[in-house]
């Protein structure tokens with residue numbers, strides 16, 4: 609994380625003195641973008657750097673499902689399981705992905721290619737059910753559309 613301190617200092621200038629806790633979210637996003645996940649060592653270093661209690665960083669990490677605490681596969685499928693998506697077939701989408709990839713939500717395929725996660729509302733309820741593939745939204749998903757999406761990925 610230390611190589612990101614210069615960037616964090618630029619972020620810090622955006623906030624008035626005494627608002628250091630506002631740095632937690634943007635710093636965690638940048639760490640995850642850099643490493644792919646937030647390691648225990650990152651939490652310790654961020655605690656020292658920002659000067660907030662470690663529990664404050666742990667709370668943010670456990671609240672927001674987009675933060676990862678361990679490495680994931682090359683392709684990260686995040687299937688929404690919240691109300692609108694559930695009413696429009698999310699369980700079928702998640703089940704289809706599990707069967708197709710041979711993994712349960714929270715797992716990564718043995719070849720490291722895919723990680724499957726279930727998440728709460730992705731903010732696209734009008735086009736449910738929704739699946740994110742890395743940073744891209746895929747809406748109105750169905751088993752057939754999932755098959756086309758996965759089979760169209762580069763090997």
Ligand code: FES
Pocket residue numbers: 688689690691692693694728729730731732733734736737738
């Ligand atoms: S409930 Fe799935 S996007 Fe909102």
